[in-house]
Amino acid sequence: MCEHRRRFSDKIIDAIPGYLTVQDRDFKIVEANDHFREDFGDFKDRYCYQVYKHRPEKCEDCPVERTFRDGNRHQSEEVVTTLDGREVHVLVNTTPVRNDNGEVTEVLEMSTDITEQKRLQEQYRESRERYQQLFEEVPCFVSMQDKDLRIVEANRLFREAFGSHYGCKCFEVYKHRTEECYPCVVRKTFADGGTHVHEEVVTAKDGRRINVLVNTMPIRDAEGSIEQVIEVSTDITQIRQLQSKLASIGLLISSISHSLKGLLNSLDGGIYLVNTGLKKDDQARVSQGWEIAQRNIERIRSIVLDILYFAKDRQPEWEVVSATDLLDEVYGILLPKADKLEITFERKIDPKVGDIEADYKAMRSLLINLVENSFDACRVDKSQSGNRVSMKVDGFEDHIEVEIVDDGIGMDQETREKAFSLFFSSKGTEGTGLGLFVSNKIAIEHGGSIELESELHKGTRFLVKMPRGRPKDLPKDPIPPEIDPED
Secondary structure (H helix, E strand, O other), X not given: OHHHHHHHHHHHHHHOOOEEEEEOOOOEEEEEOHHHHHHHOOOOOOEHHHHHOOOOOOOOOOHHHHHHHHOOOEEEEEEEEOOOOOEEEEEEEEEEEEOOOOOEEEEEEEXXXXXXXXXXXXXXXXXXXXXXXXXXXXXXXXXXXXXXXXXEEEOHHHHHHHOXXXXXXXXXXXXXXXXXXXXXXXXXXXXXXXXXXXXXEEEOOXXXXXXXXXXXXXXXXXXXXXXXXXXXXXXXXHHHXXXXXXXXXXXXXXXXXXXXXXXXXHHHHHHHXXXXXXXXXXXXXXXXXXXXXXXXXXXXXXXXXXXXXXXXXXXXXXXXXXXXHHHHHHXXXXXXXXXXXXXXXXXXXXXXXXXXXXXXXXXXXXXXXXXXXXXXXXXXXXXXXXXXXXXXXXXXXXXXXXXXXXXXXXOOHXXXXXXXXXXXXXXXXXXXXXXXXXXXXXXXXXXXXXXXXXXXXXXXEEEEEEEOOOOOOOOOOOXXXXXXXXX
């Protein structure tokens, strides 16, 4: 019976799919199963490290040695080499074999072939590395967001542009706002599981405004539920700039065509007075007609130059500008319009404001655009009559500040964020969406800035900060065209 059980045990041992050996305290193999003998050959009087690793000395970290030392089971991963030179990854498990006195006399070592699993692990690792490299280097802003719109992962380009804001909500990072955007394409993807596309204007950490085309896609878990949404935002700023440039030329021509027609009619009137005055020898009539003709010719000339100014890139025409004279001229130009709209228009000038170095015509356009925006805000405000617009300039050591304040309709948050975007207008068909964009562009070209504060139904405040001297590093983009406010 004992012989039968021994033969049965031997058959079981030989049937084990792993490599099974018994080793003594010198690490000599005293017994092995068939699978071991098939792959490693004769083991008689040989040490395990000679057979397994083809090395002359014991392995530095030997699980068999550890089992002899503490009498416990141990586990490790190893790479062994078969007779035919194949490298086999094995998971090694050791178990002590004790005598009747409980002493560890031998160690049973079982090595399971995990080469296929290691190959799959390596493939998985390589796939993840390729995915990570693609994720990191794709030339778009990529982020993953959870159901609370919090950023859980972002690629290199995103981190460089917006910073590492893991755990922050996307609208805080992209738009520096405190409430969720509407519409939110990420929310839509979470709701319907579809892909969505939307164009946005976002703000980088250095203040740059970036036009992006946003695409969202769902990321599902094993059960098919949407776990996260991946948002891919492609920078289309250069495309939009090119489109804006081309569209702006057409828009500018369209917007001034009516003015040109009126000026030509007025010019005809002046010529008529000159001709009739000559026939009647009426010098006063001739002088009146010639003055009208000259004024309209100059205005037509200015408009044509503005078109050329916009169509061709140019740098500022720098000169020393009196801030007082500049504001006086702007006030004089716009006061008749304010009276017509029944708006109280006030100006306050610091007598010590002094001079700045700037492009006079561009600066005039900047201020006129801002004041006219305030006029429009008052015009559409039906909650009160007798609105007020004030324009104030203060001088400081290295810059001047022009403050334009109105008590008009004001702006909501979305309007404030998009106010300086090209062709964005809150006036419907009445607005071109060009004025505030032009003003902001001119300010940037001069090394200055425009700050906007506004609240719906409570009015708007523009603060223009301009350096006294010409900035050393000028932006490459040209100043937008001056739009004559009298047209």
